[in-house]
Amino acid sequence: MTVAVADLTKRFRDHLALDSVTLDVRPGEFLALLGPSGSGKTTLLRIIGGLDFPDAGTVSFAGEDVAGRPARDRRVGFVFQNYALFRHMRVADNIAFGLTVKPRSQRPGAMAIAARVDELLALVQLPGLGRRYPAQLSGGQRQRVALARALAVDPAVLLLDEPFGALDAKVRNDLRRWLRGVHAQMGLTSIFVTHDQDEALDLADRVAVMNNGRIEQVDTPDAVYNRPATAFVADFIGNATRFDCRLSDGAVELAGVRLPNTAPPAPDGPGVAFVRPHEFAIASAGTPGLAATVRRVTHTAAMANVEAVLADGRVVDIATATVAVDAGAAITLVPTVVRAYPA
Amino acid sequence: MGFTVFYLCVVVLIPLSAIFIKTAGLGFDQFIAVALSRRALLAYRLSFGAAAVAAAINSVFGLLVAWVLVRYDFAGKRIVSALVDLPFALPTAVAGIALTALYAPTGWIGGLLPVKVAFEPLGVVVALTFIGLPFVVRTVEPVLADLGHDVEEAAASLGAGRRQTFTRVILPAVAPALVTGFALAFARGVGEYGSVIFIAGNLPYRSEIAPLLIVQQLEQYNYAGATAIAATMLTASFAVLLAINLLQAWDRRRMAAL
Amino acid sequence: MSTREPRWLRWTLIVVALAFLIVNLALPLAAVFAGAFAKGLAAYRTAIVEHDAVAAMKLTLTVAAIAVPLNIVFGVAASWAVAKFDFPGKSILISLIDLPLSVSPVVSGLIYVLLFGLQGWGGEWLRDHDIKLIFAVPGIVLATMFVTFPFVARELIPLMLEQGRTDEEAARSLGASGWQTFARVTLPNIRWGLLYGVLLCNARAMGEFGAVSVVSGHIRGLTNTLPLHIEILYNEYNYVAAFAVASLLAGLALVTLVAKSALEWRFGDQIAGGGH
Numbered sequence: 108m109t110v111a112v113a114d115l116t117k118r119f120r121d122h123l124a125l126d127s128v129t130l131d132v133r134p135g136e137f138l139a140l141l142g143p144s145g146s147g148k149t150t151l152l153r154i155i156g157g158l159d160f161p162d163a164g165t166v167s168f169a170g171e172d173v174a175g176r177p178a179r180d181r182r183v184g185f186v187f188q189n190y191a192l193f194r195h196m197r198v199a200d201n202i203a204f205g206l207t208v209k210p211r212s213q214r215p216g217a218m219a220i221a222a223r224v225d226e227l228l229a230l231v232q233l234p235g236l237g238r239r240y241p242a243q244l245s246g247g248q249r250q251r252v253a254l255a256r257a258l259a260v261d262p263a264v265l266l267l268d269e270p271f272g273a274l275d276a277k278v279r280n281d282l283r284r285w286l287r288g289v290h291a292q293m294g295l296t297s298i299f300v301t302h303d304q305d306e307a308l309d310l311a312d313r314v315a316v317m318n319n320g321r322i323e324q325v326d327t328p329d330a331v332y333n334r335p336a337t338a339f340v341a342d343f344i345g346n347a348t349r350f351d352c353r354l355s356d357g358a359v360e361l362a363g364v365r366l367p368n369t370a371p372p373a374p375d376g377p378g379v380a381f382v383r384p385h386e387f388a389i390a391s392a393g394t395p396g397l398a399a400t401v402r403r404v405t406h407t408a409a410m411a412n413v414e415a416v417l418a419d420g421r422v423v424d425i426a427t428a429t430v431a432v433d434a435g436a437a438i439t440l441v442p443t444v445v446r447a448y449p450a
Numbered sequence: 451m452g453f454t455v456f457y458l459c460v461v462v463l464i465p466l467s468a469i470f471i472k473t474a475g476l477g478f479d480q481f482i483a484v485a486l487s488r489r490a491l492l493a494y495r496l497s498f499g500a501a502a503v504a505a506a507i508n509s510v511f512g513l514l515v516a517w518v519l520v521r522y523d524f525a526g527k528r529i530v531s532a533l534v535d536l537p538f539a540l541p542t543a544v545a546g547i548a549l550t551a552l553y554a555p556t557g558w559i560g561g562l563l564p565v566k567v568a569f570e571p572l573g574v575v576v577a578l579t580f581i582g583l584p585f586v587v588r589t590v591e592p593v594l595a596d597l598g599h600d601v602e603e604a605a606a607s608l609g610a611g612r613r614q615t616f617t618r619v620i621l622p623a624v625a626p627a628l629v630t631g632f633a634l635a636f637a638r639g640v641g642e643y644g645s646v647i648f649i650a651g652n653l654p655y656r657s658e659i660a661p662l663l664i665v666q667q668l669e670q671y672n673y674a675g676a677t678a679i680a681a682t683m684l685t686a687s688f689a690v691l692l693a694i695n696l697l698q699a700w701d702r703r704r705m706a707a708l
Numbered sequence: 709m710s711t712r713e714p715r716w717l718r719w720t721l722i723v724v725a726l727a728f729l730i731v732n733l734a735l736p737l738a739a740v741f742a743g744a745f746a747k748g749l750a751a752y753r754t755a756i757v758e759h760d761a762v763a764a765m766k767l768t769l770t771v772a773a774i775a776v777p778l779n780i781v782f783g784v785a786a787s788w789a790v791a792k793f794d795f796p797g798k799s800i801l802i803s804l805i806d807l808p809l810s811v812s813p814v815v816s817g818l819i820y821v822l823l824f825g826l827q828g829w830g831g832e833w834l835r836d837h838d839i840k841l842i843f844a845v846p847g848i849v850l851a852t853m854f855v856t857f858p859f860v861a862r863e864l865i866p867l868m869l870e871q872g873r874t875d876e877e878a879a880r881s882l883g884a885s886g887w888q889t890f891a892r893v894t895l896p897n898i899r900w901g902l903l904y905g906v907l908l909c910n911a912r913a914m915g916e917f918g919a920v921s922v923v924s925g926h927i928r929g930l931t932n933t934l935p936l937h938i939e940i941l942y943n944e945y946n947y948v949a950a951f952a953v954a955s956l957l958a959g960l961a962l963v964t965l966v967a968k969s970a971l972e973w974r975f976g977d978q979i980a981g982g983g984h
Contacts (some may be wrong), residue, residue: 158603178607185607191600195622195704205608208618240704260609468822469815511728518725522718530726532969536733538908539961539968541915543935544954547942548736551743551951558735580732612713634809641812644917644935648942661814661918668821668922677822680815687810695803 108134108169108263108296110155115164117150124150126320132298137290139307140300142317148300149268155298156266157181168264184257186267190249192241198252199224199237205260227255247278267299271306283310304344308332316340336371338379338448347381348423352447354378359447363395370446380447384426388441396441399423401432415440473681485678489654490663496571497660501639504578505632512586513628520594534587537580542644549577550649569651574659577645582635589631593624626701630694637690640683740958743951755952764937771933772913775852779909783860791868792876805861808854816854817922820847843925848933851919856912863905864898871897900975904968911964915957
């Protein structure tokens with residue numbers, strides 16, 4: 108099912124949470140809303156789910172306007188950040204909740220509900236845990252119960268608010284893959300909110316990067332990473348270092364080095380440039396480029412990480428395949444790839 | 451640590467055990483004759499019955515008041531919140547004469563009501579309702595405030611209406627606190643003396659509460675009789691207290707953490 | 709918000725709740741003052757400065773001045789023990805602390821009559837040594853202590869449990885002695901909660917009726933506290949005087965409530981979140 112929002116605006120007191128946001132989510136798509144806290148991503152998700160209502164703009168599901176429809180009539184599955192499980196209910200009752208609150212005429216019989224609960228418990232790989240209380244489960248298990256509960260009512264759209272936020276790293280990675288599988292298997296259209304770029308890039312079909320109530324870019328993970336549309340996206344994604352630069356004739360002048368600009372064309376004038384850790388070459392001191400001093404060198408599997416201090420005191424991380432420098436050495440950092448935007 | 455236990459022994463344990471030891475020395479027949487006389491039985495019935503009715507009234511209105519205080523904003527909310535604690539702070543004797551003045555046939559409220567309240571068993575219920583309200587409100591309030599908004603949103607997104615969310619999600623979540631509040635108000639009501647004796651009328655066999663019976667036995671220097679009634683009431687109080695603790699322990703076990 | 713009640717329902721609930729509170733709580737309070745001033749200001753003043761009333765006032769203040777500090781010491785010690793140490797029988801201790809709240813005040817008074825009264829266990833010994841506890845001030849103090857002693861501890865235990873032991877452990881690791889840790893770390897952390905408990909304890913100490921009534925013997929001008937004096941005046945159909953004296957205690961209750969709300973408002977996070 109297509110989910111479309113157009114010109115959404117939402118204000119909380121004097122804070123503009125959403126500033127005329129437009130976004131189309133394609134049927135069957137797994138879309139990430141990525142941004143720093145306060146960027147409006149959760150507000151957008153809640154408005155799509157019918158938990159908040161916009162001051163202006165439209166929300167439509169499969170072409171049908173649902174803006175005035177409350178959550179209970181939208182057929183969305185919502186997975187909350189801290190799961191919001193009903194702690195006085197057993198797991199099975201949590202999962203069955205959405206079915207048991209249906210109007211009597213549409214409510215399945217007790218047998219059918221029990222069968223559906225068992226089916227969902229199997230789907231989320233928690234068979235036999237139906238009689239437990241939420242407090243008796245681990246974080247990852249609660250997460251899966253929350254998902255099963257949301258899926259019980261056969262939603263067409265699945266909305267997840269920081270679904271892996273409260274889990275430790277190992278569990279998080281396992282659950283990511285698994286969630287991706289469930290999404291495909293059930294033919295859902297899913298939107299999830301995250302502040303973790305690795306999670307967004309790893310899991311989503313497309314990523315919408317948000318900042319200050321606006322969407323900066325909606326694109327595939329590859330495009331968002333390699334072709335950031337705005338300075339904010341370039342800065343937010345990929346642990347880049349920021350430099351002042353000059354833009355002229357489609358090229359970037361940075362610390363005496365002239366390089367082609369890999370970002371969208373920009374007018375001549377002052378600019379800001381972003382360089383990622385693996386986009387520096389290390390040259391001997393005196394070469395044109397950024398003078399720096401090596402502070403620390405560490406090695407991981409195939410790469411060396413060099414921590415260097417620039418003349419202005421800023422610390423830059425450089426990732427490189429081969430390294431022949433030691434701590435204390437004076438070097439020059441030469442950018443090899445650079446994305447620059449008008450200042 | 452040692453001091454705590456010592457102080458508890460001196461101030462609480464030794465005195466309490468005195469009641470039961472004294473009762474034990476009474477002899478079974480004598481005990482039955484006093485503690486289970488018709489007059490005493492009727493007094494227990496009034497004390498326990500009125501306390502139960504008042505605690506039930508307070509459970510309904512206490513939940514409502516807690517709900518309004520937690521969920522809504524309105525002018526003067528802080529004053530209202532402070533007022534809820536009035537029965538904790540107001541001496542019971544003061545409450546007693548004030549309620550009597552209000553509900554007497556000539557009083558502000560008594561004058562408007564078609565039934566007689568003061569000097570009747572109904573007056574006991576009125577006094578115990580006054581006394582018990584904060585127990586329910588202050589027990590339910592934190593639980594209600596603690597109940598995450600996201601839980602209600604989860605219910606709504608699963609298709610529950612407002613009424614279903616209340617009966618299926620909110621009410622079960624606050625039920626243990628509500629029962630605890632009921633039990634606290636009930637226990638306090640059973641033993642309440644100061645606010646009741648003024649409004650009750652204290653007619654034997656009709657509007658005489660059990661604590662008053664103890665006082666009367668004492669005034670006649672019938673210490674054994676007073677003790678026998680006290681022991682009966684204490685046993686009931688302990689049972690309520692035990693029930694509260696068991697309930698809370700069960701509740702904690704069930705939904706700990708999260 | 710999709711989880712709000714419709715406006716009409718919200719206002720209905722507020723109005724019903726307020727109506728209940730007004731009838732049940734505000735009106736009785738108003739009735740006290742209406743009764744006190746029914747015969748004008750002069751009658752009010754006469755009732756308050758009357759000899760027995762002043763004696764009752766003094767006794768009430770004396771009793772509170774003894775019982776409240778003792779219960780502060782106990783309350784702090786008990787909550788300290790419960791919150792900072794583990795020992796067998798801890799939950800029993802907590803239940804025992806709550807006990808006086810569930811015991812009828814009349815029974816509390818009776819206990820002391822049994823123990824120290826003439827026919828009581830300690831009665832003869834006390835009489836031989838010419839010590840009078842029951843129907844005298846010491847008995848009133850004891851009974852008041854019994855009835856009010858949970859208030860401080862109840863306020864502090866949840867607060868101290870919530871604050872945990874890490875602050876104290878940090879202080880100890882920095883070389884503070886046990887007493888220094890208590891005075892410099894624990895006490896400042898609990899001071900507002902403590903004050904809150906003291907307020908409640910004091911209100912109850914000055915207002916206790918049932919327990920004190922049983923042990924006092926109602927000797928006018930000698931063993932009559934303010935609440936007992938109210939009863940005597942009321943039973944003598946001296947309503948204006950009864951309400952006048954009652955208005956003093958009601959005033960105390962109001963001051964307690966105002967102070968309590970002010971504390972909650974300013975230091976809400978430093979007072980335990982739990983109920984009473």
